[in-house]
């Protein structure tokens with residue numbers, strides 16, 4: 001049995017231990033120690049990482065009463081110095097205590113019970129058994145959680161027997177567990193939990209709800225707190241600084257600048273569309289003069305599918321019965337007809353494009369297909385122009 005320092009003293013990050021076992025499985029060493037501070041994955045909390053005698057620990061898991069450390073290289077000697085990644089542990093600990101507090105507040109304020117939790121280095125999330133939470137409710141939850149964090153409530157850990165569980169208003173305890181580890185947030189809640197926790201709510205640090213999403217008809221609430229929140233803030237500041245530099249503007253004028261750029265882009269687009277229309281007039285005149293049959297076919301190297309659409313519309317307007325236009329730029333083909341032909345453009349694409357690794361569809365008079373490369377596009381173009389008898 002491994003002595004579990006993460007239960008008795010969660011502030012141990014470095015210690016010496018005896019190796020009690022080392023077994024080789026699938027190219028990795030499974031090492032056991034007489035005592036460990038490495039938290040094994042469990043209860044929604046990811047495992048600790050670090051080193052044993054300088055060898056990197058890549059995963060830690062629980063196996064009965066033992067904690068198994070997975071390493072790529074076998075640590076030398078029987079007496080080893082161990083070290084865990086302190087920041088990783090602190091992030092998970094803050095997120096875990098923050099999760100307990102957030103879950104307790106959601107339940108107390110809005111009767112929203114936590115169904116599952118997820119903790120990671122980047123963020124944390126809880127799934128609540130309610131279909132939705134309003135912005136106002138989320139704001140109230142965040143405010144109350146941060147009020148409780150600032151009030152420095154003690155977080156205490158103690159053990160009870162299963163028979164005493166009734167006194168603590170706990171969630172259902174799985175069969176076979178006789179001894180329970182209780183995490184108490186003073187004046188807030190009791191929770192049966194094997195994870196690592198801070199000693200006071202103030203050590204959670206500020207907590208921010210990031211977003212909500214709907215999963216299986218429930219709300220999933222994403223949040224960050226403590227060290228991770230600070231790191232995230234630093235990342236956001238750096239991102240903002242980059243954006244401001246690229247836009248040559250300051251924070252208080254950045255939105256106006258973006259609006260101005262959007263407006264200019266829109267004006268340019270309108271101007272471009274008008275010019276393209278004029279160009280398409282000349283292009284289609286020349287194009288029609290070169291055509292021998294009633295179907296116009298051409299592959300352009302550089303047009304967008306939107307531009308092909310303008311060209312094909314004009315071709316049909318000017319008397320062509322059908323048009324097959326492709327573009328190498330997007331590997332797309334537009335097939336259209338003026339309604340005189342007894343063909344169904346959508347059906348032709350749906351039935352035949354897959355044989356050329358293409359896909360698409362549309363209406364009887366206009367359809368579009370996408371191909372993986374120009375070779376397939378060319379093959380399909382030859383097929384379809386042949387099919388239309390041009």
Ligand SMILES: [Zn+2]
Nearest residue numbers: 043193194195
């Ligand atoms: Zn927990």
